[in-house]
Amino acid sequence: MSGDDVDESGGPDPGDDEAAGDPGADVTARNDRLVESLLAGEHRALARAITRIENREPGYRDLVSRLYGHTGTATVVGVTGSPGAGKSTLVDKLTAAYRDRGDTVGVIAVDPSSPYSGGAVLGDRIRMSAAAGDMDVFVRSMSARGQLGGLSTATADAITALDAFGKDVVVVETVGAGQSEVDVVRAADTVAVLVQPGSGDDVQMLKAGILEIGDVFVVNKADTDGVERTVAELTEMIRRRDDSSQRGRTAQPAAADEEPWQPPVVETVATSGSGVDELLSALDDHAAYLARTGAGERRAVDRLTEEIRRLVRADANDLLADEIERRGGIESFARRVRDRETDPYAAADEILEPLRECLESRGDNSTDGPSTPE
């Protein structure tokens, strides 16, 4: 009844379902209240906003758009590594280090969901003791929910919410396996990749595309056997990476006048907190490097390019899915192709024809901003 009370009264928001496709007045009003409360620093509003974003509820786009104008101040750090490498524990210690110097922290912990039930057990909070009782640490667990490609969009939007809320640092933590996780962590300005000693699996993982995205490498559990070898292997791999492809994550090569970034290898023992200060300065160094050179800007543009592309693709897919539905469903096309009445290319052309016509007819008067066809 006090403090953080978010006014979302007015009943269970009737009309949510009817309003699909059009945010509608009540959704807009709800977003007004939510954005206002979030910007005023109410934790519950932030939590709600992330829920809306995660669930893709009606009006979430409008919500993200409004929050976007308030972003740009947070440093986003991605932490990834194989299961059991100690990510959660390290993120906890890192969070404590950020808090010690007065930074407010948001953490997004992504866990896989069960492919069978769709449910998930999100256990990242178990290791979070730095966050205990400190509301300036906002931890949010997200399940992958089997969303195809949607996860990275949802995570990026959740980062937007935390940034708008005013967090100085946002840490995104995810298992480094599979393309969608790699995409998630790419939303970060700086990516730390965690490896544990003596694990051949980790080296395999690095081969599978994680090596390219690391800006800082961390050999965690550095009090166990095989540390030297792992550090040596890692250093060697990084050198080869930089020799063969200057920044694998970007299509264009680094500008000639730009100093290259040498990813450091930091040894930590997350359980004791040893090496965490070194990790923090390595992350700071990278942030400074991004700001000093053109690398930060190029990276941001690359990231946004990919994000916009993803949205356009998803939206175009939706529009086309509707169109296909109107014309009797994709299966009716498939049957006609099977019966040799038409062929796959002609079927695709047939579906896309109205879109193509529409775009062509707009031709030269397309400068007045985006609006959906029809």
Place this chain on the structure above:
Amino acid sequence: MSTDTERGLRHRPIRCLIAKVGLDGHDRGAHVISRAFRDAGFEVVYSGLHRAPEEVVQAAVQEDVDVLGLSILSGAHNTLVPAVIEGLQSYGAFEDTLVIVGGIVPDEDRERLREMGVAAIFGPGTPMEETIEFVRENAPRRER
């Protein structure tokens, strides 16, 4: 911007926090229930052991859960549960959170906990289906 909802991503799984509050170190029950909830399609945030009431409140608020399941085997429910409920109230989060308690609660305490706002208490031997069914039926459907 006509497509404001993405197909197929609308349904929200029931989101729960399973929390071990207080000093008892027995988390078998919490683990079992977490897994059963997951298999029922819920999204379960597990707190880990020995959480103080304010930590539980913090987690429930930040994770924006529909259901808060408190596992208490220490017998300290008469102090821990009110502390959690007051905390939720201070964030305006009590109204749309279903609070349930699992563990050993003597009959004479049950009524008091219910009056405080605990929706249900599940003692030892409660069939898992019963708990899952209760959550399905009573989880607040504040928005979808």
